[in-house]
Amino acid sequence: MLNIIICVVLAYSQTTNSQQHLNQIHNNNTDLQIFEILIVAPNNNSLIIVENPHILITFYQKECPYSAQFIEYELNKLQEDGNKFNVTFGLYDVAKTEFHTHQSMNKFGIVETPTIIFFQNEVPHVFSGKKKSHIVSKWIQEFFNGNPPPKEIFTESEFNQLLEDNKNVLFYQKNSTSTFDINFDKFYQFAIQNTIPEIVFAFSSQYQKNNLFSLKYYKQETKEEFTFNYQFNLEYIKKFVLKYSLPLIPQLNSKTEELVFQSNSFSFILFYGLDEISKQAELAFQEVAKTFNNSYQFSKLNIQDENYLEYIIDLGVNDGIIPKIVTINGQFKYKYDGPDFSVTGIKSLIFKLKQGQIDSYILSEPIPDYTHKNSYVKKIVGLNYDDEIKKSNKNILLKYHVKNCELCVELESIYEQLAYNYREDKSLVIAEIDIRLNDFTDAYYPRQTPDIILFLQKNGKRQAIFWNFEEMTLDLIQIFVENNIHQVNQ
CATH class of the missing domain: 3.40.30.10 (Glutaredoxin)
Structure with a gap:
């Protein structure tokens, strides 16, 4: 020990x-x-x-x-x-x-x-x-905040009554012999943070309904039972509950975009209009979702939705083609314009994606005009990532961020000041990239947002140094840069 x-x-x-x-x-x-x-x-x-x-x-x-x-x-x-x-x-x-x-x-x-x-x-x-x-x-x-703690269940009849009285139940099977159960702690914390009133939280260590340390979601409306099979943390529990508390194919919006853009597997988005082909595609998409819902995330967005144009621009598919299916899998994005939007056609799309038979497309913001820069931070996009980052002969400090990220916004002024401090250093580039709006392929990829990687050049070879500390302050980032550049120059 x-x-x-x-x-x-x-x-x-x-x-x-x-x-x-x-x-x-x-x-x-x-x-x-x-x-x-x-x-x-x-x-x-x-x-x-x-x-x-x-x-x-x-x-x-x-x-x-x-x-x-x-x-x-x-x-x-x-x-x-x-x-x-x-x-x-x-x-x-x-x-x-x-x-x-x-x-x-x-x-x-x-x-x-x-x-x-x-x-x-x-x-x-x-x-x-x-x-x-x-x-x-x-x-x-x-x-x-006023949310009640999870309800403790002692008997089978009490559990069955709970399911009858409530629309949806999130139930954790606790071990009575465990002194401290970290998974139960996460479950308890999620319960008091809950913002979905239709859900009741319950647990039991006396009555054993499921396997020990298991978490299940009971949906009363459809009498379905879903098992949580992900890493046990608040973020994944939130996604799990959100997914199964929503309709089979929810609308893509601010409430559901976390499920869509941060899915653990393929996420399919149907963009459709009012024409007959779109109506058929929506029905077929519904049938396919019933088959693959436990494996993949499905969502949709109608051309009449006020956020329609924003999403297709962000995804880089503003080409006027309707209907279309955009698939997201981590940093890769795929577009399907048909012509077959039948159940068979959409299932064929899923099969080909799983087999790696469809090429991804590059999502990118326009390449900036660097001759008219208004910032000391160099903006990198998907279309010039290889030239500016992978093929560069300079040291590069690259910040990865996404828009509307609270911590990313907090870092903006600090990073701008850092770039100003290094404005005379021609051997170092202070750069940033929005990883939500730009695709790129690299052996090095951020682990979170915001994140920082320092790319160092020595003898024609590129070396990546990851940020490994908790807090991102101006002084600490500058120390990180100075120490690592000094070491590589020795």
């Missing part, structure tokens, strides 16, 4: 200042309670948790500079927001001899520091996002 807990490090600059930060944990945060003993044994809760119905505890270790950075820079801001909800704050040093790794993992699932856990009436909830005060604060607020 391991007897250490991983420290998550934020950036190079924190390492050099770690001791200074560590000293401030105890010296500057005098308004925070520091609990010397929070957990005594694997199966007993501290009285501190019992006596405080809403308490947020940061589990840290002195040797972790990221722990020090969070406590020094974020926790005080967080406490100001938490006071509005009467939340108690506490710290616990997991390096204490009383706190063993196997205890922390079994009881609360702690495997890294800092770990933030919010106890609501003694029920632990582990925070899994970026450890910034405003993000954690928003997460805490969700526990006070």
Whole structure:
């Protein structure tokens, strides 16, 4: 059994200042309670948790500079927001001899520091996002938004009554012997964040309806049962519930576009009009969706919809041809203009896509006129990606983003300032690309949005350095660039 807990490090600059930060944990945060003993044994809760119905505890270790950075820079801001909800704050040093790794993992699932856990009436909830005060604060607020916690089921008759009384039920099968179930924690958090009133959340550890640690969606209207088979996180649960709470073929709009554009497999969009061929295509599309709905995502959009033109322009298929089917699979997009829009024809399209027999098309914004630039950040598009990125003989810092992404918008001014700082450096290009509006093929691809990759040139070879830290600040990005360019030039 391991007897250490991983420290998550934020950036190079924190390492050099770690001791200074560590000293401030105890010296500057005098308004925070520091609990010397929070957990005594694997199966007993501290009285501190019992006596405080809403308490947020940061589990840290002195040797972790990221722990020090969070406590020094974020926790005080967080406490100001938490006071509005009467939340108690506490710290616990997991390096204490009383706190063993196997205890922390079994009881609360702690495997890294800092770990933030919010106890609501003694029920632990582990925070899994970026450890910034405003993000954690928003997460805490969700526990006070008025949504009821999941209903516990004890008997089969109680479960059957639940299905009869409610339109749709999301049910989690819990293990009664498990001290801490991280999947149940995600299920619980999703329940209190729920924005779909037609869904009731329930769980059971006494009555075993399904396999342990399983999540199922029961749709009363059609008497169907759907099993969740994806990575157990809030994002995938949200997509799962949204998919099966909507009609078989939902309209493409702001509510459903996350399902369409971030599907785990093929996503088919039917663009149709009022003509007879479009009507036939819509009926055939409906029949095909019934067969493949559990495997693929289907959606549609009528030419009369106010968002019709925006979507076909964004997808790069504004050619006036109706009906058409656009298929999205990750970074690849495919267009089908017919002529066969029968059930057989659409099934043939799916078969050929699975066999790799249809070529994808390049989605791209127009190539910018760089002679009339109004920014120090160079805009890259799908049509010039190879020339500007893959074939370039310069070092390139490339930011990947999508429009309407909150974190991407927050980064814009920082990135613009960074480009201004490097405006005289002719060996370095500060660039960006909207990956929603531009297709490209490369061995290197972003893992999230926003994301940053530094492409370095040395001896005619390209080397890619990925951004591997939590926070994107001007200073940290500049350190990232300087350190890596210095190393490659040695």
